[in-house]
Amino acid sequence: GQNIDQPTEMTATEGAIVQINCTYQTSGFNGLFWYQQHAGEAPTFLSYNVLDGLEEKGRFSSFLSRSKGYSYLLLKELQMKDSASYLCAVREDSNYQLIWGAGTKLIIKP
Amino acid sequence: NAGVTQTPKFRVLKTGQSMTLLCAQDMNHEYMYWYRQDPGMGLRLIHYSVGEGTTAKGEVPDGYNVSRLKKQNFLLGLESAAPSQTSVYFCASSAQGWSNQPQHFGDGTRLSIL
Numbered sequence: 001g002q003n004i005d006q007p008t009e010m011t012a013t014e015g016a017i018v019q020i021n022c023t024y025q026t027s028g029f030n031g032l033f034w035y036q037q038h039a040g041e042a043p044t045f046l047s048y049n050v051l052d053g054l055e056e057k058g059r060f061s062s063f064l065s066r067s068k069g070y071s072y073l074l075l076k077e078l079q080m081k082d083s084a085s086y087l088c089a090v091r092e093d094s095n096y097q098l099i100w101g102a103g104t105k106l107i108i109k110p
Numbered sequence: 111n112a113g114v115t116q117t118p119k120f121r122v123l124k125t126g127q128s129m130t131l132l133c134a135q136d137m138n139h140e141y142m143y144w145y146r147q148d149p150g151m152g153l154r155l156i157h158y159s160v161g162e163g164t165t166a167k168g169e170v171p172d173g174y175n176v177s178r179l180k181k182q183n184f185l186l187g188l189e190s191a192a193p194s195q196t197s198v199y200f201c202a203s204s205a206q207g208w209s210n211q212p213q214h215f216g217d218g219t220r221l222s223i224l
Contacts, residue, residue, distance in 0.1 A: 004152065033212060042114075042200065043153075045212035087152070096141060096160065096207030097168060100152030 002026050004101035006088050011107045012078055020073045020104045022088035033098065034062050034073045035087040043087055046073070075106075083108045112136050116201050116216035123191045123223050131186040131219050133201030141204045142184040143168075143213060144176060146197040153200065159184055160207060191223045 003025045012018040024032070031050040035043040049055055049064035049071060061074040073086055085103040092099060117132040133142065140161050145153040155168030157176040165176045173195060175187045184203075188195060198220050202213040 030208065031210065042215035042217050044215070048210045048212065050210065089153075091208075096158065097155055098153075098213070100154070102150055102152045 002092070002099050004088055004090060004099055006086075006101040006104045008102070009105045009107065011109060012075075014078055014080060014108055014110050016078050017074065017076050018078060018106065020075070020086050020106065022071045022073070022101055024069050024071075024088070024090045024099075024101075026069075026090055026092045026099060028093040029066055029090065030093050031091040032062075032064055032071050033089045033091075034060075034071075035089065036084050037087055037103065038084045046086075078108050080108050080110070082106065114201055114203055114214050114216035116199075116219050118219060119217065120220045121222070123188075123221065125191060125193060125223060127191050128187070128189050129191065130188075131199055131201075131221075133184045133186070133216060134182055135184075135201075135203040135214070136182065137203060137205070137214065138181070139203035139205050139214075140181075141207045141213075142178065143202045143204075144174070144184065144186045145200045145202065146170065146195075147200060147218075148197050156186065156199075193223045195221065196223045197221060 034046040037043040047062040059076045087103045088101040089098040114135045143158040144156040159178040162181040201216045204213045205211045
């Protein structure tokens with residue numbers, strides 16, 4: 001069956017680095033998305049991976065290993081505004097639908 | 111830039127009542143989606159549309175109906191609301207469904223069924 005696992009909650013310190021992991025078990029794979037969602041707001045797109053390796057975008061990077069069914073989102077130089085939930089979503093195949101993890105709530109402390 | 115606009119933002123209904131949630135996008139996107147988000151769970155797809163005049167069922171379609179009469183609008187209807195439909199509903203749109211084109215989300219509708 002379909003399954004996406006993320007840690008429920010993580011805590012990190014302002015200015016530090018944090019890695020949020022996502023593991024998936026799906027019948028197919030056609031891309032993985034990371035979204036950020038602040039409390040009470042809409043999810044916003046952060047990154048997309050379809051090939052193995054690291055995609056870097058400013059303070060945020062995302063890594064994918066298709067053979068391991070594993071991705072991580074790396075956040076550097078953490079700021080208080082990075083306190084949010086981070087959602088991992090996998091597209092299984094070409095049917096347009098995304099399968100979503102429950103999200104990781106990231107708490108940033110001064 | 112309006113993006114994706116949802117109406118209303120909040121609503122309280124009594125069991126058995128009906129209502130329609132409105133979603134409008136101004137990005138000329140072909141694909142539109144309705145999700146529900148519940149605590150401790152990932153977003154779950156209710157229905158989606160791959161173009162004007164088309165709709166398809168997602169993961170949790172029971173109790174909901176949709177219509178896409180115009181490309182820019184996607185309506186979600188609850189025919190007879192039940193307490194289990196208390197949730198936050200998000201509409202999203204994307205230019206394509208199969209590439210790196212991300213889904214863009216509206217601000218959500220918080221719906222409570224008493």
